[in-house]
Amino acid sequence: MSDTLLTVANLRVNFGAQAVLRELSFEMMPGETVGLVGESGSGKSTLARAILRLIPISSGRVLFDGIDLGAVRARALSRCRRDLQIIFQDPLASLNPRMSVAEALAEPLRIHEPALRAQERHSRVAAMLERVGLEADAARRYPHEFSGGQCQRIGIARAMMLNPRLLICDEPVSSLDASIQGQIVNLLCDLQRQLGTAMLFISHNLAVVRHLSRRVLVIYRGRLVEVAECDALFAAPAHPYTRALLASVPRRDVRPDEIPTPAEEAPAAPAGAAGCAFHARCAYARASCLRAEPPLEEVAAGHFAACYRWREVVYS
C-alpha cells in the first residue's frame, strides 16, 4: 500500500556469527500504535536501532515513507530522521549531562531548521515543555537535577520537537517506578491523540503495552512469533510464549502457586539448530516441533502465530 508508513521486510541483523534478528517483516500505518513485546535478548532493542539505522543491517530492507533507509545517502537520511525519532530506556543516560534542558530541546531545531530565530526556538521549547507537563523553569536546569520520570518527559519532549511521524519507544517506562509508569504511558497516549504520531512501543511488560497498542507483535529470539490486534491477543493468545508472558505478570489476588511459569531461560540454541526456537521452554512442545522453524500462520482474521500447535494453545 502506498500510504504505509513503515515497512520492514525480511530484516536480518547479525552481530558477528550470531543472528540477532531473523527474517523479520511487518508494516505500520500512519498514526498507528504498535506494541512490540519480547524479553531481554529477543532482539527488540536491536530492531529499534536497525530501523533507525543506528546499527548496520545484514540483509532485508526498511522502508520509511517509501524511502529505503538502507540505500539512501547521509543527507537524505538526516532529513528522514526528522520524522523518525526514538526515546530510550534509561532517560538520564540519553541526555547529555553537560547540556541544559533548553539546549537539549533546541538541538533538533538547530539541526533541521537552522533558519529559525532564537526567539522562535525559545518559544517552541517552552511550548513543548508545557505540553509534556514540565515547568517552564526546567529549561535552565540540567538532567541530573530531575527524577527518572521527569527525565523521560524531557526525552519525549526532545523527540517530539519536530513532530515526527513515527516515534519508537524503547522500553521507556521499564526503569521507572510502577506508580509512575502510568504517567508516561498516559502522556504518550495524549501526544499521540493530539499530534497523530505513529508509535512503535517496545517493552517486555505486556500490561503496559496493552494501554497504548492497537496491534501487538511478539518477538522471541529474533523472530516474530505472534501478531494480533491487542484485544485478540490478550483474550486468546495463540503462541505458548505469549501465554507464558501473560501469566507472568504478577497479580494482586492470585495465590502464588497458581501461576504457571516458563522454564528457566535455556542456553542459546547452537547456530543452525533446526526447529522452533521456543521448543526447550515450551509446555506444548512435541518432537515434531524440531522439524523446521514454524512459519507465521493465520489463526484468525488478522491474528498470526508461529506455532505448529496453536490449536491446542488456543483451545486448551
Next chain:
Amino acid sequence: MSAAWRLRAQPAALCALIVIAVLLTLAMAGPWLTANDAESLDWAHVAAEPGWAGGHWFGTDRLGRDLFARTLEGMRMSLAVGLAASAISLVVGIAYGALAGYAGGRTDHLMMRFIEVLSGLPLIFFVIFLTVVFGHGQYLLFLAIGAVGWLTMARIVRGQTLSIREREFIEAAVASGASSARIIFKHVVPNLLGPVIVYATLTVPQIILFESFLSFLGLGVQEPHASLGTLIAEGAGEMQAAPWMLLVPGGVLAALLLCLNVLGDGLRDALDVREERKA
C-alpha cells in the same frame, strides 16, 4: 560551574590557587614593582647579597642585574611558555584525539600509529632540529614544546572519546540527525573536558620543567632574556659563592610547580564528584 563552587571546599587547592594568582600578578606587574629592571647592570652592586642595598631585595647576579626583576621576568617567561604550550597541546590534542576516537576503525588505527611513531622520536633532538632550522625564538619555543606535548593529550582524549561514544546520549544525538562534527564538538568534547582540564593543569608544570631543562642546556631562552631555567643554570654555577642566585629562582619554580600540581588534584576531585552525584 558547580565544579568551581566545589573547589572552594578544598583548602589545599584553594591555597594553591591563591599562591598562583599572587605569583601571576607579581609576574605581570613585574616592571612596576621595582625601580630596577632586569637588564641594567648595577656596577656598584655586583653579586650582592639580598638586602636593602640599592633596592636589590633578592640580590644581584654576576653582572649586577637585579635578581628580583630577573626572577619576575623569568617567571613571566616560564609561565608564558607553560600556558602557551599547554594551550597548543590542548587544542591540537583534543581535535586529533576526539576525531580519532569518534571515527574509529581504520582512521583511528592510522592516527594512533602516527602518534606512536612521533612518540618514539626523542624530544630533545626534535627541539634541537627545530632550533637549528628556524633559529632561536621565543615563539618557536612555544611551538616546539606544544608540538610535543599534544601527543599524550591526544591519547587521553581518544580514550575518553571511546568511552563517551558508547553512551546513550550520543546515540540519541545520532538519532536526531546530528552530523558527526556536531556530535564531536557539542556532545563529546564538553563531556571529556573534566579529565582533560585536570590533565592540562598537570602538564603545565611538566612543560615549565621541560623548558627549564632546555634553557638549562642552552637550547631554550637566550640572553638577555631570562626564564627560571636559565636563572637556575646560572645560579647552579654560583652555588658556592652566591647561593641566593640559585635559591631564589629555584624556590619560585618549586613553589609554582607544587601549586600547579595541587591545583590539578583539587580540580580533579571537584570535577569528579559531579559525575557521581545522582538523585
Next chain:
Amino acid sequence: MTPTLAVDALSVHFGGRVAAVREASFQVQAAECLGIVGESGSGKTQVCLAAMGLLGAGARTGGSIRFEGEEILDRPAATLNRIRGSKLTMVFQDPMTSLTPHLRIGTQLAEVLVCHAGMSWREAEAGALRILDRMHIPEPQRRLRQYPHELSGGMRQRVMIGMSLLCEPSLLIADEPTTALDVTVQARIIDLLRNVRQDTRMGVVLISHDIAVVASLADRILVMYGGRVVEAGTTRTILDLALHPYTAALLRCVPDLRHARVERMPTLAGQAPSPASEELGCAFAPRCPRASERCRSERPLLSEQSAASHQVACHHPQSS
C-alpha cells in the same frame, strides 16, 4: 519470642538536611517475610543498608536496630562481619555490579564458605556446586568456571541469592531483586524465593517499588513514603483493606489483564518528595485526593486500627 530483626525509631540523615529515613519502626519475626513497598526516595533501601552497616560516609543515624536481640546499628565492622554474609545477608538490585567481574562464580561462592564457615577450598567448592543446584541453575559445573558477564541477568540473580543462602542465614534482605529483570524471569525468581522459604525457617525482607511483587511473597507489608512508615499490616489486610490513600493508589496501579482495557493507565500524579525537602505536615498531602488543611500542617502519627496489627499514619484513612 525474640524477633529476628527489630528496628526501633530508626533515623538516617545525611549532612543535616537530607533525611532519608525518619523514625521507622518495625519487626521481622522468625520465618516471616516482610515486604517493604515504596517509590524511589522513600527510604526503603536506606533502612536495609543501615541494618547491614553499609550506609554511605556522612550518614548519621538515630534509634536502634537489633538482630536476634543484639544491637547492630553503627557497630564497628569487626562486630558486623561476624553476622554479615552469614546470618544476615543481602541481595542487591543489579547483580551485574554486585558480583565481582574478574572472579569466577565458583571462586566467589566458595570464598563465602571459606571465610564464614571455615571450610577448606575443596569443601567450599562442593558447597558452591550444591547451592547452584538448589537454585535450579542448569549445568552447574560449567557455571562454576564462568565469569559474571557470561551469565544472563536472571542467572546472575540466582547466583546472588544462592550466595546469600550459603551459610543458612536467619534473615535475607532482598533489595529490588527483580526490578532489573524481565517479567518472566521475575516470576521465576519470586518462585525461587518462595521455595527457599518453605524449605528453611529463614526470614526475608523483600523491598520493591512494585506492590504486586511484594504481595506475591510477603506475609506482612510495610508501606514507606517520604522516609516514614505510613501503613503496616498483613498482606491480606492491606490488599483487601488498604487504609492509606497512598497504598490504595499503589494497588490501583497494579494491572489486571483480565478486565477490559481501560484507556488511561492508572497512575499516581506528581512525584515523591525528595529526602532533602522539609516535612510540613503529611508528606503525601500534595498528591493526596483526600488531603485537608489538617493534613498540610499536622503530621499524622502511626496508629493501630481496628484490625489486629494494622497500623496507618493518616488523618483520613480510606474505608472500604
